[in-house]
Amino acid sequence: MHLVDEPDDRKIHVLPMPRSGGISMAIGAFLPVLIWVPMDNMIRAVHLGCAIIVAFGVLDDVKNLKYWQKLCAQVTGALVVMIYGGVQIRCIGGLLPTVVSLPLTLLFIVGVTNAVNLADGLDGLAGGLALLSFVSIGFLAYQCANTYLALMCIAVSGAILGFLRYNTHPAVVFMGDAGSQMLGFLCVVFTLMLTQANTPYSEITPLFLIGFPIIDTLTVMGERMAKGGSPFKPDKNHFHHRLMKLGLFHSESVVLIYLLQSMFLCCAFLLRFYSNLLNLLVFIGLACGIVFWFYLSQKTRFKFRNGNESILGARSFLARLGGEHLSIRMFFALLKWVFCLVFMAQCLIPQEIPVYISVFSAGAIIAIFYSRFRASIHTKMVLRTSLYCITPFLMYESILYPALWVTHQVMMVHYGALVLLILAVIGTLNLTRRENGFKFNPQDFLIFLVIIVFSALPSSHLNIPELRTVVAGVLILFFSGDVLLGELRKDNTFLDNILIACLSIVMVRGFL
Structure with missing residues (x-):
């Protein structure tokens, strides 16, 4: 089937790796929902939209689709959950008109889908970040009696956990674009289902629940445009690449990013009942702090270790x-x-x-x-x-x-x-x-x-x-x-x- 990820200058791995993990995760996530969760238009729309994302993701893993082809698939999947499923950003402190709600929702769903896809740069990184997010979404859904959403989060979390057994460094299988796009798509859709329904949670909470991939993607794209290049041209300037340049080993870089994502999730839990303005200010403050730390580390040539000796000793x-x-x-x-x-x-x-x-x-x-x-x-x-x-x-x-x-x-x-x-x-x-x-x-x-x-x-x-x-x-x-x-x-x-x-x-x- 040619589901193999070939190494190149931009990637960390040095040997060809199978990237069929996304197919397994999709099966593991869908089957429990089909058995345990009653179907309505929203649940059907999530399944249909996700199936489109996974199908085109598999094609991309086999044939390396052009960017506009992948974007069309992502837009189609997003429109399915928006129009058929009714998943939209309707309120951010006040009701939004349809002319603003639809394009804003489309931009957010497609943007986060790509953000998680771009975060899939180290063994276990995208899967671990997604697992932390789905566990948090499921817990918050359970707290507000959204049982169906909690069950779907549990199903996806179980699929990810089984996959991570074989994707943790050194990985023996990759999730491919099918898996990373599926996780990003479900993550953003679930956060909107959580916060745009009749719940007391802040509408800014999704930014915390998907925090690190959003900041990583915006930072990298901003730097590319500042240098006069295309924001979609791949490079090795993501945060996980920079951590390894600072002297961290592969697994240490992944664990540190897990901790940063956990910080955002703690904020989501602690600030979920506070105003949108406070949530937004805290998120911007944390994002600026992370970006500034990476900038300062690069300027001062800070290193976590010299040679193989850890600074912790x-x-x-x-x-x-x-x-x-x-x-x-x-x-x-x-x-x-x-x-x-x-x-x-x-x-x-x-x-x-x-x-x-x-x-x-x-x-x-x-x-x-x-x-x-x-x-x-x-x-x-x-x-x-x-x-x-x-x-x-x-x-x-x-x-x-x-x-x-x-x-x-x-x-x-x-x-x-x-x-x-x-x-x-x-x-x-x-x-x-x-x-x-x-x-x-x-x-x-x-x-x-x-x-x-x-x-x-x-x-x-x-x-x-x-x-x-x-x-x-x-x-x-x-x-x-x-x-x-x-x-x-x-x-x-x-x-x-x-x-x-x-x-x-x-x-x-x-x-x-």
Whole structure:
């Protein structure tokens, strides 16, 4: 099908890469909506407009369409959702006449679609930015009882998350124009559906929800026109290119942009009930601050690092702490035994163990023993699956329904052990020399960021305040288990013995 992205002077990758990820994301996003969301004109219009964008995006990935052909497809998709679906910018502090509303909406939809498309310059960048935006839109939609929009955001977020598993640096597949244009189109349409409906949110909120791609695109186009060139001529002056020129590695550049986008999303959440003028002033202030920082960095020739040594010097500091060999042994031993004690505590603290958890534990024990004697079965995959499936249930039961003997002091010791586990993970990751061990990547950071932020929301936004602690504890055990699986030698049965012992306790307690 010739769905291959060839490297050139403007691109970061050096080998041809398949760019079929957009097709997979489209299928993953559309099917759940078709099953769960009732159809009306607006939902049908979103599907039809998005289908046009994806179809022409695939053609562009195969044949490299001319810019005016892509623009025609984007305009057609936008007109479908505007005319058939009724998605329009009708109000910005006051009602807008149709002669202004239609062209303004068309310009905004097409502009943002291209902005997200242009942001697809590093592995995981466009997908991660879109994921942060869709999660935020879905949450705000849920808060104002727009259930259908929230469900559509969840479906798209799930499709992106599955794609990022293979697109995080080093990527093995690209989303192509089909994927990046689809994400940009859905993102801008969903923000208009959120803020132009009967909601109390500011009509300027979409600028924050799509903040970084908008600023990046406007800045690059403005610089091109200032130099007398075409605003649509591609170059390597996007913010992600500049971060790498400042000395950041590929993954570090992506993570820093995630943080900048998160700053805009926090503003969207905090200022959603304030006036349009205040929202606009804050957005302009943040945008000018980011642009000025890049300008100042370029003028002063600032660098984040010299050579391969990070300005943070984390590895060097830990290495000097008693020598690398001693330090890694200390942190790894701490990681192993604290993880063992914390996981054992999850099995003992709950007042009761539901029978279904015991049944699963029995099946996991059998699977672990079976994997030991069958070379064709990957033991680490069985261990990881068992750990991921059992941990959320045990942590939930431990935090919400502890046994009578579990006092406040016992729970404080438990929380302290979780903090100690974090320190052991950080130390191990900074000192390890294993090439095939656990590597913390931008997708891990993205998941960590989303979960921690939503766990830290005021308790009024969560039905059960203790769920924040549950989510944080589950996240810590997940990453600790992954680090252990990456660092333990193949012939070491430490982790599977611990899991067998803990699962046996859970099985017995549930059946008694």
